Amino acid sequence: MENFNKYTEARTVTYKPAGTGKLYTDPDAEKAREYFRDTKPRKMVEKATTVEKAVKEMIHDEDYIGIGGFGANRTPVAVLHEILRQGKKNLGLAGHTATHDFQILVAGNCVNRCDAAYIVGLEARGLSKGARKAVESGAVELCEHTNASLTWRYKAAAMGLSFLPVRCMLGTDTEKYSNSVEMECPFTGAKYLAVPALYPDVGIIHVHRADVYGNCQIDGIMIADQDLARAAKRLIITTERFVPNEYIRRDPAKTVIPYYLVDAVIEVPFGGYPGNMAYEYFSDEEHLKAWLKAEKDPDEFKAFLQRHIYGVKNFNEYLDTIGGMSRLQELRIQENLIEK
Amino acid sequence: MEYNDMELMICLASRYLEDNSIVVVGTGAPCAAAMLAQKMSSPRLMIMFEAGGIGPMLPSMPISVGDSRTFYRGLAASSMPEVMETCQRGLVDYTFLGGAQIDQYGNINSTMIGDDHKNPKVRFPGSGGANDLASLCWKTMMITPQDPQRFTEKIDFITSPGYLNGPGAREKAGLPKDSGPYKVITNLCVIGFDEETKRMKVESTHPGIEKQTIIDNTGFELLWADDLTISEPPSPEELKCLREEVDPYKYIIGRA
Numbered sequence: 001m002e003n004f005n006k007y008t009e010a011r012t013v014t015y016k017p018a019g020t021g022k023l024y025t026d027p028d029a030e031k032a033r034e035y036f037r038d039t040k041p042r043k044m045v046e047k048a049t050t051v052e053k054a055v056k057e058m059i060h061d062e063d064y065i066g067i068g069g070f071g072a073n074r075t076p077v078a079v080l081h082e083i084l085r086q087g088k089k090n091l092g093l094a095g096h097t098a099t100h101d102f103q104i105l106v107a108g109n110c111v112n113r114c115d116a117a118y119i120v121g122l123e124a125r126g127l128s129k130g131a132r133k134a135v136e137s138g139a140v141e142l143c144e145h146t147n148a149s150l151t152w153r154y155k156a157a158a159m160g161l162s163f164l165p166v167r168c169m170l171g172t173d174t175e176k177y178s179n180s181v182e183m184e185c186p187f188t189g190a191k192y193l194a195v196p197a198l199y200p201d202v203g204i205i206h207v208h209r210a211d212v213y214g215n216c217q218i219d220g221i222m223i224a225d226q227d228l229a230r231a232a233k234r235l236i237i238t239t240e241r242f243v244p245n246e247y248i249r250r251d252p253a254k255t256v257i258p259y260y261l262v263d264a265v266i267e268v269p270f271g272g273y274p275g276n277m278a279y280e281y282f283s284d285e286e287h288l289k290a291w292l293k294a295e296k297d298p299d300e301f302k303a304f305l306q307r308h309i310y311g312v313k314n315f316n317e318y319l320d321t322i323g324g325m326s327r328l329q330e331l332r333i334q335e336n337l338i339e340k
Numbered sequence: 341m342e343y344n345d346m347e348l349m350i351c352l353a354s355r356y357l358e359d360n361s362i363v364v365v366g367t368g369a370p371c372a373a374a375m376l377a378q379k380m381s382s383p384r385l386m387i388m389f390e391a392g393g394i395g396p397m398l399p400s401m402p403i404s405v406g407d408s409r410t411f412y413r414g415l416a417a418s419s420m421p422e423v424m425e426t427c428q429r430g431l432v433d434y435t436f437l438g439g440a441q442i443d444q445y446g447n448i449n450s451t452m453i454g455d456d457h458k459n460p461k462v463r464f465p466g467s468g469g470a471n472d473l474a475s476l477c478w479k480t481m482m483i484t485p486q487d488p489q490r491f492t493e494k495i496d497f498i499t500s501p502g503y504l505n506g507p508g509a510r511e512k513a514g515l516p517k518d519s520g521p522y523k524v525i526t527n528l529c530v531i532g533f534d535e536e537t538k539r540m541k542v543e544s545t546h547p548g549i550e551k552q553t554i555i556d557n558t559g560f561e562l563l564w565a566d567d568l569t570i571s572e573p574p575s576p577e578e579l580k581c582l583r584e585e586v587d588p589y590k591y592i593i594g595r596a
Contacts, residue, residue, distance in 0.1 A: 069406075070391045070404065070405075070406030070420075071404065071406065072404060073391070073404055073406040073407055073408075095466075097391070097406065097468060097469075099404075116466050117466060117467055117468060117469075118465045118466055118467065118468035118469075119463075119465060119466060120463055120464070120465055120466075121464070121465035123367060123403065123404045123405065124367045124368060124403050124404070125403070127464075127465070132462075132463050135460070135463040136459065136460055136461075136462070136463050137459075138458055138459050141458075142457075144451070144466065144467070145467070146467040146468070146469065146470075146471040146472050147390060147420060147424070147467070147468050147469040147472060148420070148421075148424035148427075148428075148469060148471075148472035148476075149472070151420045151421050151424060152421065152424075155421055166428075167428055167475060167476060167514065167515065167516060168424075168428075168471055168472040168475040168476060169471055169475070170475065170501070170513040170514040170515050171498075171501050171504045171509065171510065171512075171513030171514070171515060172447075172471060172498040172499065172500065172501050172504075173451070173497045173498040173499065174451070174466075174467050174471050174498070174499055174500075177457055182514070190514065191513070191514030192514060193514070219417075220408060220411060220417045221391055221392030221393055221406065221410070221411055221417045221418060221419060222392060222417075222418070222419035222420075223391050223392060223406060223419060223420050224419065224420045224421065225419075226419060227421065276404070276406075276407045276408055278408040278411075278417075279408065282407075282408070283403065283404070283407065285403070335408060337399055337412075
């Protein structure tokens with residue numbers, strides 16, 4: 001039998017700062033433990049609230065936020081709009097395939113720093129002029145990252161650690177403008193990149209169903225939300241619908257976010273609109289196109305934001321501006337691939 | 341049969357995806373190439389998307405690598421760490437990337453144009469999952485138009501690693517050994533990478549394309565394969581499948 005104890009012999013391990021990017025959040029796991037010990041709810045109590053109240057009480061200027069979903073898929077849009085209406089400023093953002101979410105937040109000048117894996121674009125739909133301007137002008141400071149590195153930074157935090165070693169970014173300018181450190185594996189001597197744990201001040205996630213205590217179930221891909229939910233110091237959940245606790249208990253294997261991670265939960269039907277919500281509704285490509293088009297003219301964009309965000313009281317009123325239930329039903333039909 | 345550049349590139353790319361291999365794709369031409377491969381020659385090709393979709397029965401082109409098409413009747417609706425960690429474990433054979441600039445070692449820029457990271461002339465989305473896939477999958481391919489601005493001696497920002505600055509550089513940087521760029525499929529030719537120098541080497545020129553045209557559209561010196569051939573044009577069967585089954589609304593092939 002091969003003896004692998006050579007790997008545990010004493011050796012000197014080197015660490016080398018690899019990136020010039022700033023650290024926007026504290027990776028210290030001890031501090032995180034204390035925070036979680038002192039503030040996370042152990043008791044299963046009702047946390048149902050309103051979007052307005054949750055944003056007012058739980059998101060402060062200069063907070064660093066992490067947004068669930070994937071750009072324009074299962075994105076907590078209602079909360080993002082409310083952040084604009086309440087004029088939150090100088091937020092930090094984990095730009096983990098941030099597409100429509102980034103576009104909304106920079107439209108309100110809410111963000112001043114970002115760990116950027118994917119920003120300013122809306123995938124196949126094209127680039128956002130507003131988002132590009134915010135970055136090219138220097139209004140939003142960037143630390144480069146990748147989708148995997150940000151995912152693993154959440155994971156490190158979710159594990160209660162201060163970093164994880166990974167094998168991406170090495171040798172590139174992405175690494176050079178990140179906030180990572182090159183290290184040697186203490187066992188094999190392999191070169192790895194240490195990425196700092198990311199504990200956002202606030203996580204915001206939209207789910208398919210939750211009970212009033214915050215036990216949440218998601219259908220379809222999880223993206224990075226199982227880790228974001230665990231990494232976030234405060235967690236705001238919006239849900240397509242409330243279900244009784246008994247419903248959650250019927251299929252506990254589906255509960256990806258248990259109540260003790262959650263600080264507020266709000267029922268927001270169609271809360272991922274204009275993004276795609278798996279098995280519920282497809283993305284509203286016309287409305288996303290209208291966003292991209294409106295951004296090209298400052299006056300038109302101002303009127304556009306007034307019509308859809310600043311001039312309405314809440315998310316339900318926003319849905320009225322885009323065609324209400326008739327339009328939403330079309331998107332439900334599209335999602336479920338029902339032939340006309 | 342007549343075909344356009346996009347159709348040609350998709351058909352050529354699809355032929356590299358052999359049966360029973362795993363590919364991570366994005367939206368657009370790479371997704372079309374993978375779908376075509378599945379329908380023509382590689383029915384058991386496993387398609388994955390970086391947001392978590394695994395083995396979908398794609399009903400149509402996804403518009404996002406995280407939309408519900410990417411796991412429609414799939415084998416698994418997983419997560420981004422699941423897919424990225426599968427790449428890191430060495431289970432993913434192929435991936436496709438795109439970018440604004442590429443150099444002779446296959447390094448790709450999808451981050452910015454300019455020389456000041458704080459004030460770029462033009463900002464692009466950045467890595468997304470591109471750096472991860474280029475670092476962690478075995479073989480990286482590109483489907484891209486070829487011109488001297490895009491194929492340039494020095495790219496403004498290395499977003500995703502090719503062979504960095506030459507032989508041995510990936511390993512030295514700590515990237516998994518034996519991984520790296522494999523093929524670059526352009527509107528003019530198919531390019532591989534020289535084993536010794538890790539530089540781009542033209543393997544086949546497309547029908548009707550002169551060698552000089554390729555040279556004129558490249559901002560650095562290309563190597564040429566000793567057994568340089570003419571690219572095999574799309575067969576009528578490939579074109580029929582691509583036009584009628586893979587992309588009937590011409591979302592991708594209509595772009596050429």
